[in-house]
Amino acid sequence: MSVFRKKAVWIGLEGSLREEVSKDPVAGAEQVRRIVSNCAEMGFNLIFPCVRTHDGATAYRSRIEKNYYGWDVLAVLCETAAESGIEIHPWFCFWGDGGRAHPELHGIDDAGKVINVVNSDCPTLCPLRPESQQYMLSLVEEIIEQYPADGFHLDYIRYMHSPCYCDYHRDQFRSRYGRDPVELDENSELWDEWNRFNADGLTDFVGRISAKVRSSGKKVSAALFPTGRHEIDTPDKPMVLDRIVPSRQMHPAYHVRRFWAIFQDWSAWCRKGYLDYAAIMQYTPRLDVVEETARSGPAAAEGAEFIMGLGLIWGQTIQTLIPQIQLCARKGLAGVCLFDYFNLVKWSESDRRKIIDTLNE
Numbered sequence: 075m076s077v078f079r080k081k082a083v084w085i086g087l088e089g090s091l092r093e094e095v096s097k098d099p100v101a102g103a104e105q106v107r108r109i110v111s112n113c114a115e116m117g118f119n120l121i122f123p124c125v126r127t128h129d130g131a132t133a134y135r136s137r138i139e140k141n142y143y144g145w146d147v148l149a150v151l152c153e154t155a156a157e158s159g160i161e162i163h164p165w166f167c168f169w170g171d172g173g174r175a176h177p178e179l180h181g182i183d184d185a186g187k188v189i190n191v192v193n194s195d196c197p198t199l200c201p202l203r204p205e206s207q208q209y210m211l212s213l214v215e216e217i218i219e220q221y222p223a224d225g226f227h228l229d230y231i232r233y234m235h236s237p238c239y240c241d242y243h244r245d246q247f248r249s250r251y252g253r254d255p256v257e258l259d260e261n262s263e264l265w266d267e268w269n270r271f272n273a274d275g276l277t278d279f280v281g282r283i284s285a286k287v288r289s290s291g292k293k294v295s296a297a298l299f300p301t302g303r304h305e306i307d308t309p310d311k312p313m314v315l316d317r318i319v320p321s322r323q324m325h326p327a328y329h330v331r332r333f334w335a336i337f338q339d340w341s342a343w344c345r346k347g348y349l350d351y352a353a354i355m356q357y358t359p360r361l362d363v364v365e366e367t368a369r370s371g372p373a374a375a376e377g378a379e380f381i382m383g384l385g386l387i388w389g390q391t392i393q394t395l396i397p398q399i400q401l402c403a404r405k406g407l408a409g410v411c412l413f414d415y416f417n418l419v420k421w422s423e424s425d426r427r428k429i430i431d432t433l434n435e
């Protein structure tokens with residue numbers, strides 16, 4: 075008997091990881107069954123497999139976007155997870171428009187440039203435009219209507235890294251407050267209003283997604299930025315989730331033009347009851363950083379099950395990971411989620427055994 079109710083793992087099927095599953099439907103289905111049965115053997119009871127990424131290619135049958143594999147990966151995932159008694163929430167990345175299906179909806183930064191997914195040339199849709207939201211909703215609907223999954227997992231459910239100054243944002247804000255937001259900075263009278271306008275707009279959209287997902291009897295989970303410190307913060311330069319941070323006040327690694335923002339006010343989403351599980355991406359080898367999130371996160375996630383997402387990347391080793399899992403158990407967290415399956419299976423058999431034994435203690 076594990077102290078954790080949720081022993082979860084993300085299954086990355088994006089980018090080069092797509093090659094882990096064959097485009098041949100027979101061989102591919104066999105690989106997917108093996109992945110799920112491996113998860114079951116290791117004691118995981120919740121999986122988040124990636125089914126839609128920023129390039130606009132899917133791992134499911136879509137009428138709107140291209141299925142990367144040409145066969146229905148998600149159908150096999152759902153079927154095998156059900157047979158194994160594993161809860162499954164398809165993991166969906168919002169806003170990326172790598173297929174450039176809707177250039178008229180792309181987000182625009184304060185220099186007038188298209189806002190791309192971080193470290194890529196993949197454009198993103200403006201998260202506030204009704205047409206962007208409708209496009210994303212139509213993809214979400216396809217998944218929840220066609221597949222017997224237990225839930226739906228929201229990722230990149232935030233602004234990518236910059237406020238949006240597209241025509242829609244500017245017109246909407248100007249018509250409500252009488253000022254063009256491009257003229258505002260942290261000393262402006264309407265600065266709080268501009269921040270709230272963005273954060274609340276995203277919160278309202280999460281409410282719509284949540285209602286849609288739940289109308290099909292499914293749960294809503296999300297991959298979220300941590301409360302408290304982030305690994306590359308310094309004590310005087312904390313990350314802020316729900317408002318704009320002038321980039322000069324931030325760690326150089328965050329430097330993105332003049333302003334940095336994600337507007338991910340997930341504590342409000344939990345308070346409003348939009349999320350069933352909050353999975354916090356705290357990927358760091360540092361125990362003190364995980365501890366801070368374990369201390370502040372559950373209160374912020376009130377109303378949702380708090381799951382600590384721990385990385386198998388970025389300098390994490392078996393020596394740093396095991397104390398993190400033990401800490402999460404001591405703090406009584408609902409669960410732990412590892413990032414991700416394909417990293418886990420690359421670790422040695424004995425390290426994997428230690429992880430699994432600790433998760434199941």
Ligand SMILES: [Zn+2]
Pocket residue numbers: 181182200201202203238239240241242243
């Ligand atoms: Zn916009």
